[in-house]
Amino acid sequence: MRNCTEVNILTGCGKGDTTFIPHIPIIPPNVPFQFKPLQFPVPLSFAMSINKTQVQSLKVAGLQLEEPCFSHGQLYVGASCVGAA
Structure with missing residues (x-):
């Protein structure tokens, strides 16, 4: 889907589910006021x-x-890279 971001839920009751976040303004017609969300809660990751x-x-x-890791050394390096950055 070109106008959506596909996301996988990692935690909570929907863990493992796939959902889509649309890239279009969402303006519900049945509320007494008009609002238009402009940002989506999608954090940058790599x-x-x-x-x-x-x-x-x-x-x-x-x-x-x-x-599985290729060797125990790889697991050690992956786990030990977390520190005070």
């Missing part, structure tokens, strides 16, 4: 490989381990 985190110091990190 991904990098475990090897690229060797020189990084991050405040928050998440490890996606659907596939």
